[in-house]
Amino acid sequence: MTLLGPSGCGKTTLLRIIAGFEAATSGTLLFEGENLNIIPIHKRNFPMVFQSYALFPHMTVEQNIAYGLKQKKVPASDIAARVDKIIDITGLGPNRSKHPHQMSGGQQQRVALARAMVLEPKVMLFDEPLSNLDANLRISMREEIRRIQQSLGITVVYVTHDQEEAMAVSDRIVVMNHGVVEQVGTPTELYLKPASAFVANFIGQADIVPINSAGQGTSFLSGTYSTALNQGMTHVVLRPDFAIIDINGKHEGRVIRKTYLGANWKLLVRVGEMECSLYTPPRTGADIKVEQLIRFSYQEDMLHFL
Amino acid sequence: MKLLIIIIFALLLLFIAFPLFQVMSVSLLDTEGHLSLTNYARLFSNSHVWEPLSNTLLLGLAVAVLSTFIGYVFAYVVVRTELPLRKITRAFGTFPMISPPFVIALAAIVLLGQNGALSNLMHPILGDDFSIYGFPGLVLVETISYFPTAFLIIVGTLSAIDPVIEDAACNLGATRRAAFWQSFFPLTRPGIYAALLLVFIESIADFGNPLILSGNYKVLSVEAYLKITGEFDLPMGATLSVVLLVPAVLAFILQKILVDKQSFVTLSGKSSGASFYKPHSRLALCTLSAVVILVCAVITLLYGAVLWGSFVKVWGSDHTLTFHNYVSGVKGSWGYIRDTFSLAAVATPVTGVFGLIIAYLVVRQNFIGRTAMEVLSMLSFAVPGTVVGVGYVLAFNDAPFLLTGTSAIIIILFIFRNMPVGIRSSIASLKQLDPSIEEAARNLGADAATTMIEITAPLLAPAFFSGVAYSFVRCLTAISAVIFVVSGSWNLLTVSLLGQVESGFLSIACALCVLLILVAGSILGGMQLWLSRVGLNVEEGDK
Numbered sequence: 001m002t003l004l005g006p007s008g009c010g011k012t013t014l015l016r017i018i019a020g021f022e023a024a025t026s027g028t029l030l031f032e033g034e035n036l037n038i039i040p041i042h043k044r045n046f047p048m049v050f051q052s053y054a055l056f057p058h059m060t061v062e063q064n065i066a067y068g069l070k071q072k073k074v075p076a077s078d079i080a081a082r083v084d085k086i087i088d089i090t091g092l093g094p095n096r097s098k099h100p101h102q103m104s105g106g107q108q109q110r111v112a113l114a115r116a117m118v119l120e121p122k123v124m125l126f127d128e129p130l131s132n133l134d135a136n137l138r139i140s141m142r143e144e145i146r147r148i149q150q151s152l153g154i155t156v157v158y159v160t161h162d163q164e165e166a167m168a169v170s171d172r173i174v175v176m177n178h179g180v181v182e183q184v185g186t187p188t189e190l191y192l193k194p195a196s197a198f199v200a201n202f203i204g205q206a207d208i209v210p211i212n213s214a215g216q217g218t219s220f221l222s223g224t225y226s227t228a229l230n231q232g233m234t235h236v237v238l239r240p241d242f243a244i245i246d247i248n249g250k251h252e253g254r255v256i257r258k259t260y261l262g263a264n265w266k267l268l269v270r271v272g273e274m275e276c277s278l279y280t281p282p283r284t285g286a287d288i289k290v291e292q293l294i295r296f297s298y299q300e301d302m303l304h305f306l
Numbered sequence: 307m308k309l310l311i312i313i314i315f316a317l318l319l320l321f322i323a324f325p326l327f328q329v330m331s332v333s334l335l336d337t338e339g340h341l342s343l344t345n346y347a348r349l350f351s352n353s354h355v356w357e358p359l360s361n362t363l364l365l366g367l368a369v370a371v372l373s374t375f376i377g378y379v380f381a382y383v384v385v386r387t388e389l390p391l392r393k394i395t396r397a398f399g400t401f402p403m404i405s406p407p408f409v410i411a412l413a414a415i416v417l418l419g420q421n422g423a424l425s426n427l428m429h430p431i432l433g434d435d436f437s438i439y440g441f442p443g444l445v446l447v448e449t450i451s452y453f454p455t456a457f458l459i460i461v462g463t464l465s466a467i468d469p470v471i472e473d474a475a476c477n478l479g480a481t482r483r484a485a486f487w488q489s490f491f492p493l494t495r496p497g498i499y500a501a502l503l504l505v506f507i508e509s510i511a512d513f514g515n516p517l518i519l520s521g522n523y524k525v526l527s528v529e530a531y532l533k534i535t536g537e538f539d540l541p542m543g544a545t546l547s548v549v550l551l552v553p554a555v556l557a558f559i560l561q562k563i564l565v566d567k568q569s570f571v572t573l574s575g576k577s578s579g580a581s582f583y584k585p586h587s588r589l590a591l592c593t594l595s596a597v598v599i600l601v602c603a604v605i606t607l608l609y610g611a612v613l614w615g616s617f618v619k620v621w622g623s624d625h626t627l628t629f630h631n632y633v634s635g636v637k638g639s640w641g642y643i644r645d646t647f648s649l650a651a652v653a654t655p656v657t658g659v660f661g662l663i664i665a666y667l668v669v670r671q672n673f674i675g676r677t678a679m680e681v682l683s684m685l686s687f688a689v690p691g692t693v694v695g696v697g698y699v700l701a702f703n704d705a706p707f708l709l710t711g712t713s714a715i716i717i718i719l720f721i722f723r724n725m726p727v728g729i730r731s732s733i734a735s736l737k738q739l740d741p742s743i744e745e746a747a748r749n750l751g752a753d754a755a756t757t758m759i760e761i762t763a764p765l766l767a768p769a770f771f772s773g774v775a776y777s778f779v780r781c782l783t784a785i786s787a788v789i790f791v792v793s794g795s796w797n798l799l800t801v802s803l804l805g806q807v808e809s810g811f812l813s814i815a816c817a818l819c820v821l822l823i824l825v826a827g828s829i830l831g832g833m834q835l836w837l838s839r840v841g842l843n844v845e846e847g848d849k
Contacts, residue, residue, distance in 0.1 A: 019745075019749055020748075020749075021745055021748075021749075040753075041745075041748040041749060042748050042749075042750075042751045042752055042753050043751075044749075045751070046749070047749060047750060048745075048746070048749045050742045050745070050746060051742075052740050052742055054740060054742035054743045054745065054746035055743075055746075056743060056746070056747070056761060057743075057765065058764045058765060067747070067750050067752075068750035068751050071750055071751030071752045071756070072751050115746075115750070116750075119750070119751075
C-alpha cells in the first residue's frame with residue numbers, strides 16, 4: 001500500500017501518525033481492532049525505514065540490525081540466528097562489522113531495510129526510502145523491496161512522491177492532495193479510471209478536455225464517439241498513448257511541436273482552441289512535420305469520463 | 307521530566323539570575339534601604355565614573371577594531387589562500403585562547419616594563435613619555451588576547467560562503483578586486499559585526515590585564531573590584547558593575563539582532579565545494595603575509611618573554627638562567643595548585659552533565675519557558691565576570707544562602723560560568739544529529755530513557771568531552787569572577803599568580819604561567835588527539 005502525493009500533501013504526516021511520532025488531532029487509528037492512539041511509539045512494532053536511513057552511526061551493521069530484537073528482550077542466541085538470516089537475505093555479509101559511514105548509500109539502505117525486517121513485523125513503514133539514491137540504484141532497490149516484501153508476505157505502508165515508483169512497488173495506491181485522499185485503487189485502476197483531474201494528471205500524462213453529448217454518443221475535439229454519457233459527466237481524460245494516427249481519424253489538428261523521447265515521438269497538436277499530446281512510434285513520427293495537419297482517433301474503450 | 311525542568315530553572319534562577327538581581331537591587335537602594343537612584347546620582351555627579359566609563363568604552367572600541375582586522379586577515383589567509391603560512395596562522399590564531407587572561411600583560415611588563423628586556427632598546431623609538439602601563443599597553447595585550455575570538459568567528463563565516471560566488475562574479479566580468487569587494491566582502495559582514503561586538507564585550511569585561519597594566523588608566527572592572535575589596539563600598543561596587551553590565555548586554559543583544567538579520571550566507575543551495583581560486587595578486591598576498599608575520603612575531607615575542615622570564619634568576623638585575631623559579635614557584639603555590647585542580651575536578655563533570663541536559667531540553671523538548679532557559683543559561687556570555695563576582699559576594703553572604711568562604715561557592719561559580727561553552731557545543735551537535743536517528747530507536751522498541759542512554763548520549767560524547775576539557779581549562783585560567791569568592795581556606799592559582807605579579811616576583815609568575823599553559827595545552831591537545839583516535843572528529847569548540 002503506497003501513500004502517493006505531491007510534497008506537503010500530508011502523506012509523511014500520516015505515516016508518522018501510524019508510527020506514533022505524531023499524534024492525530026482527531027480520529028482513531030485501528031489495527032486488528034485495537035485502538036493504537038493510546039499505544040506508545042516503542043510498543044507498536046511497526047518498524048520504519050527512514051528517508052535518511054537513520055542508522056545508528058556508533059554501531060556496526062550487526063548491532064544496528066540487532067537493536068530492535070534486543071529491545072524486545074529476545075534471547076541472545078535467537079538474535080544471532082535471526083540477524084544472520086537477514087544479513088543473508090539482504091546480501092550484507094561482507095559488511096557485517098562495518099560502521100554506517102564506511103558504506104555506500106545503497107548498502108546503508110539495505111541495513112535500514114534489514115534492521116526493520118528482522119523484527120518480522122505485521123506492518124512495515126517506508127518513508128521515501130529511495131529518494132537519496134541515484135536513478136539506477138533506485139530502480140533495482142525498488143524491485144528488491146518488492147521481492148522481499150512478497151517473499152515475507154508482510155504489509156508495507158510506503159510513502160513516495162514518485163508515481164512511477166509507486167506503480168512499481170504497490171498493490172494499492174492512496175493518492176493524496178492537500179491532506180485529503182483523492183483516490184484509493186490498484187495502479188491499473190488509477191491509470192485507467194482516475195477519479196479526478198488531479199489523479200489523472202498526477203499519474204501519468206493526461207489531457208482533460210470538455211465534452212458534449214451528441215445524440216446517443218459523445219463529442220470532443222470535434223470528433224464523435226458512440227459511448228453514451230452518464231449524468232454529470234463533463235470532461236474526458238485523454239492519454240497520449242491511447243491515440244492512434246489514422247487518415248480516417250475522428251480528429252484533425254495541426255502539429256505545433258514534436259519531441260523525440262526514444263521509444264516514441266511526442267506530438268503536441270492543436271485542435272481548434274484546445275491542445276493535446278499524442279505518442280507515436282518512431283517511424284511514423286519521423287515523417288510528420290511541424291505545422292502539418294494530421295488526423296487521429298483515441299481507442300474508444302480506453303476513454304474515461306469525469 | 308517536568309520535575310527536572312523545574313529543578314534546572316530553580317538552579318539557574320538561584321545561581322545566575324539572583325546574583326545579577328542582587329547587584330541591581332543593591333545599586334538601587336540608598337543607605338536606609340529605600341529604592342532610589344542615590345548611588346547613581348553620587349556616581350555620576352562625581353567625575354570619577356565618567357573617566358573609567360569612557361576609558362573602558364574607548365579601549366573596547368580600539369581592541370574590537372584591531373582584533374577584528376587581524377582576525378579577518380588571519381581567517382582569510384586560512385580559508386581563502388594557498389599560502390604555506392596557513393598552518394602557522396591557524397595555530398597562532400587560536401593559541402592565545404588557552405593561556406590565562408593576564409599572561410600577555412605579564413609578558414608586556416617583562417618586555418617593556420621598567421626593567422624590561424626591550425625597554426632600553428625601544429627607548430629611542432618610543433620616546434621618554436612612553437609607558438607600557440596605560441592605554442597603548444592595554445590595547446596591545448587585549449588585542450593579542452582577544453583577536454582569536456574574532457578569528458574563529460570569521461573563519462566560520464568565510465568557510466560558509468560558497469567560493470563559487472566569487473567565480474560567478476569573475477565569470478560575469480568582474481576583476482579579482484571587484485569580485486572581492488562587491489561580491490565576497492559584503493557576505494562576510496555578519497561575521498565582522500559579530501566579531502566586533504563579541505571582542506568589545508570581552509575587552510570591557512577584561513579584568514586580569516587591566517589590573518596589572520592599567521596604571522593610571524582606570525577601567526570599570528578594576529574600579530568595581532577596588533571599591534569592594536579596597537574600600538568595602540558594596541553599593542558603589544554594585545553600581546559600577548551595573549554601569550559595566552549595560553554596554554556589555556547592549557552589545558550582546560545588538561550582536562544577536564544583527565547576526566540573525568544578516569544571515570544570508572545560508573541562502574545558497576548545495577555548495578559545489580570545488581572551486582578554482584583565481585590567483586590573488588602578488589601585492590595582496592604580500593600584504594596579507596606581512597600582517598600575519600608581524601602579529602605572529604609579536605605573539606612569539608610575548609610568549610617567548612614569559613618563557614625566558616621563567617628561567618631568569620632575579621628579574622631586572624641578575625639574568626643568569628636557572629630552574630629555581632619552577633621549584634620555588636610550585637613549592638610556594640602548592641596549596642593554590644591543589645585547590646585549583648581539586649575544585650576544577652569537582653566542577654567540570656557537573657558542568658558537562660548539566661550543560662548536556664540543558665542542551666537536550668532546549669533542542670529536543672517542547673515546554674513553556676524553553677527560550678527563557680536557553681537565554682538564562684547563556685547569559686554569562688554577555689555578563690562580565692566582575693559583575694558576576696560582585697553578584698556572588700552580594701547574594702551568598704547571608705543566610706539562607708551563606709556560601710562565602712566555602713569551596714562550594716567557587717565550584718558553583720565555575721559551573722555556572724563555564725556551562726555556556728558546553729551547552730553551545732552540545733546544542734550544535736544535537737542540531738546536527740538527525741532526529742530520525744532517535745525516532746528510529748523509539749520505533750524499534752526503545753523507550754525514551756533507553757534512547758537517551760543508548761543512542762543520544764554516545765553520539766554527543768565528543769561534544770560532551772571537548773566541552774568538559776574546555777571548561778576544565780577555563781577553571782584553571784579564570785580570574786575575573788572567582789577573585790571575589792576566593793578565601794583564606796580556598797584559593798586559586800590564578801589569584802596567587804596575580805599576587806606574585808603585583809609584588810614584583812615576575813620570574814616566579816612567569817614560571818607558573820608556563821606550567822599553566824603547558825597543562826592547559828596538553829589537556830586540550832590530548833582531548834583533540836583522543837577524539838580523532840575514536841574517529842569522531844569534532845570541530846574545535848569556539849571558546
